[in-house]
Amino acid sequence: MALLPRYLYPHLPLRLMASRSHFFVHFPSFHSLASYPCYSIFFHPRTNFAFKSICWLPVQNVLTPRAFMSSNITTESFHGSKSSKAYNSEQIQVLEGLDPVRKRPGMYIGSTGPRGLHHLVYEILDNAVDEAQAGFATQIDVVLHSNGSVSITDNGRGIPTDFHPVTKKSDLETVLTVLHAGGKFGGLSSGYSISGGLHGVGLSVVNALSEALEVTVWRDGMEYRQKYSRGKPVMALTCHGLSTESKDRQGTCIWFWPDNKIFTTAIEFDYNTLAGRIRELAFLNPKLTITLKKEDNDPEKSLYNEYFFAGGLFEYVKWLNADKKPLHDVLGFSRQIDGTIIDVALQWCSDAYSDTMLGYANSIRTIDGGTHIEGVKASLTRVLNNLGKKSKIIRDKDISLSGEHVREGLTCIISVKVSNPEFEGQTKTRLGNPEVRKVVDQSVQEFLTEYLELHPDVLDSILSKSLNAFKAALAAKRARELVRQKSVLKSSSLPGKLADCSSTNPEESEIFIVEGDSAGGSAKQGRDRRFQCSKRK
Numbered sequence: 001m002a003l004l005p006r007y008l009y010p011h012l013p014l015r016l017m018a019s020r021s022h023f024f025v026h027f028p029s030f031h032s033l034a035s036y037p038c039y040s041i042f043f044h045p046r047t048n049f050a051f052k053s054i055c056w057l058p059v060q061n062v063l064t065p066r067a068f069m070s071s072n073i074t075t076e077s078f079h080g081s082k083s084s085k086a087y088n089s090e091q092i093q094v095l096e097g098l099d100p101v102r103k104r105p106g107m108y109i110g111s112t113g114p115r116g117l118h119h120l121v122y123e124i125l126d127n128a129v130d131e132a133q134a135g136f137a138t139q140i141d142v143v144l145h146s147n148g149s150v151s152i153t154d155n156g157r158g159i160p161t162d163f164h165p166v167t168k169k170s171d172l173e174t175v176l177t178v179l180h181a182g183g184k185f186g187g188l189s190s191g192y193s194i195s196g197g198l199h200g201v202g203l204s205v206v207n208a209l210s211e212a213l214e215v216t217v218w219r220d221g222m223e224y225r226q227k228y229s230r231g232k233p234v235m236a237l238t239c240h241g242l243s244t245e246s247k248d249r250q251g252t253c254i255w256f257w258p259d260n261k262i263f264t265t266a267i268e269f270d271y272n273t274l275a276g277r278i279r280e281l282a283f284l285n286p287k288l289t290i291t292l293k294k295e296d297n298d299p300e301k302s303l304y305n306e307y308f309f310a311g312g313l314f315e316y317v318k319w320l321n322a323d324k325k326p327l328h329d330v331l332g333f334s335r336q337i338d339g340t341i342i343d344v345a346l347q348w349c350s351d352a353y354s355d356t357m358l359g360y361a362n363s364i365r366t367i368d369g370g371t372h373i374e375g376v377k378a379s380l381t382r383v384l385n386n387l388g389k390k391s392k393i394i395r396d397k398d399i400s401l402s403g404e405h406v407r408e409g410l411t412c413i414i415s416v417k418v419s420n421p422e423f424e425g426q427t428k429t430r431l432g433n434p435e436v437r438k439v440v441d442q443s444v445q446e447f448l449t450e451y452l453e454l455h456p457d458v459l460d461s462i463l464s465k466s467l468n469a470f471k472a473a474l475a476a477k478r479a480r481e482l483v484r485q486k487s488v489l490k491s492s493s494l495p496g497k498l499a500d501c502s503s504t505n506p507e508e509s510e511i512f513i514v515e516g517d518s519a520g521g522s523a524k525q526g527r528d529r530r531f532q533c534s535k536r537k
Contacts, residue, residue, distance in 0.1 A: 370431030
């Protein structure tokens with residue numbers, strides 16, 4: 001902001017530089033002009049122009065020149081008052097119970113759109129799968145009802161219903177209404193040695209974001225039932241004895257209606273999206289059967305599928321490569337090292353030019369990868385380079401296959417089961433356990449080295465595929481460099497036609513300049529194209 005006093009000669013032109021709109025600039029007038037302070041107001045953009053006079057207006061409560069140029073301008077200076085909006089204990093909010101979930105649902109389910117809506121189903125489904133991983137459930141039934149609700153039923157142990165000494169509520173109401181309450185925190189008191197649930201918030205989050213939720217538990221020859229609305233119980237826990245025919249029934253059923261006040265899109269579940277997730281879980285848990293049913297008022301639009309895959313990850317890889325040309329049979333193994341269970345299945349295909357690597361931790365899909373994926377990649381690259389040079393398939397010592405070359409055409413699935421997994425966030429998109437990388441790297445290296453040494457034909461086919469990828473990448477790099485060189489030549493100021501040489505070393509390159517159309521052809525044919533260029537003048 002320019003600070004320009006009015007001089008005694010108003011007829012002289014002044015140059016105004018760098019004025020800023022909507023600012024009041026204060027400076028005192030000369031005593032010879034007035035006895036009170038004056039303030040000039042500029043409403044012009046930053047510019048440079050001449051003018052003959054400045055308008056003077058008496059203004060109060062504005063900035064002094066020194067205050068304006070100071071880096072510590074207070075808000076009070078601009079507002080013209082020392083008073084400001086109060087910020088004290090009255091503005092500090094404390095969210096209790098399930099209020100944080102309803103206030104900030106994105107923190108728990110990722111979004112309030114379709115992704116978050118389907119995440120509600122995944123939370124309940126993962127709880128049921130945890131029962132299967134613990135060895136207590138063999139059947140899970142998922143039903144998409146025509147009224148927009150979803151019910152998920154398993155035949156596991158059933159959620160406990162006893163009185164909890166800390167919350168003074170039933171165990172069932174505790175896990176449904178209290179964040180970070182559950183049986184999956186590890187240790188001797190944990191109900192699960194391996195589970196996808198870690199934070200004790202999945203079921204309570206679904207309850208908080210549901211307009212209505214009904215839970216039914218079959219346990220110890222009794223049936224327990226309770227209803228909730230937006231996270232709060234609307235009826236007490238009821239129970240009655242089961243009939244003689246069903247007295248041995250066990251399990252849990254969660255039936256919920258998502259709250260349309262929370263979700264920004266229509267409450268509509270996509271059958272194919274859920275079917276994809278359920279298919280994954282069935283592949284990852286070979287002893288588990290999962291059914292998916294969609295009810296519709298029109299019976300012809302109703303859908304039903306049952307998923308059971310005894311082959312596990314081997315069958316998963318075959319399903320993914322059904323339309324491809326595999327180079328060999330599916331390779332795979334299952335091992336347990338230091339308490340971590342590792343399952344790997346992989347296969348290279350000749351007509352695929354990118355890799356498909358899927359990672360799972362405790363049956364949770366880690367879409368952003370993690371240490372288990374890193375361990376597989378590192379081991380694959382190292383083993384194939386070592387075996388390639390050992391078997392003389394890679395003859396050039398300077399050639400080193402990168403991870404991209406080795407994984408071209410690869411379909412690989414790795415599933416790890418860890419007692420204390422470290423996921424990033426509640427949505428669990430990445431595994432962070434550093435010790436997992438070490439055991440995965442070690443186990444993959446041992447398996448691949450042993451298998452490929454016993455099956456040299458498989459090693460030869462994989463390395464041939466990798467070397468072709470290496471050569472293709474090298475050719476593509478040279479082509480890019482050639483295009484760049486041609487671009488430089490095209491943009492040069494040299495007239496006429498130039499036949500370039502292949503060498504890029506200017507010290508050994510030569511150029512022939514000939515005159516005439518016929519001479520140009522002779523010069524091209526007679527030159528050594530490695531280091532000689534020809535130019536027709």
